[in-house]
Amino acid sequence: MDYRVLLVEDDERIRQALELSLGDEGFDVVEAASGEEALYRLDNDVFDVVLLDLTLPGVDGLAVCKALRSRADLRIIIVTARTGTADVIAGLEAxxxxxxxxxxVASELAARIRALLRRRRTDLQNAVYRVGDLEIRPDEGVARRAGADLRLTKTEFRLLAELAIAEGRIVTREQLLRRVWGYDYYGDTRLLDVHIRRLRCKIERDPDSPEVLITVRGTGYRVDRNS
Structure with a gap:
């Protein structure tokens, strides 16, 4: 199937180049030159992933990212010339x-998009994992806390599911990056750090003193099944 990509970029030359190259990679690309246009298109069409430049006229990329996240469970990849830690983290936090x-590089970008869209397949049928008052059903994509559905992004859910499936065993940072994002990040773990923090805000009573999602310093993470 052809995945639909909303490309939000104010530079016309970059938009045209990416539309052609990603089209050659099999993606159906729709362009938006501003944040306002991106939000309009999202209201009137369906997309699988959004490529979002952080530097936009009018409504900036961070504000657009927050608006997109609040409207739909989209997969969002920010595109930035800013390589500083603060800018990258701000985008992930958004x-x-x-x-x-x-x-x-179009081929690398296409690989990144496919990795994000690809769901990890498991042979688990109707499996249910319980961690404290959390209930996780990986095959259904459902997570509940005390019987109430949790509003998680697809990435947050996959992260929680990987940890739940381990049933208290340590999952290393490298394993989580590979299993959840499906891509080699060459040691850049900012991506994981931010998503762990966002997930804790949704599943922990006190995110600053986690009881469910435990850090194993220097190694990775595990869930405390008795929390």
């Missing part, structure tokens, strides 16, 4: 699933 930096 709700992005992933980020890429300019200049872009």
């Amino acid at each position: 709700g992005a699933d992933d980020y890429v930096t300019k200049p872009l």
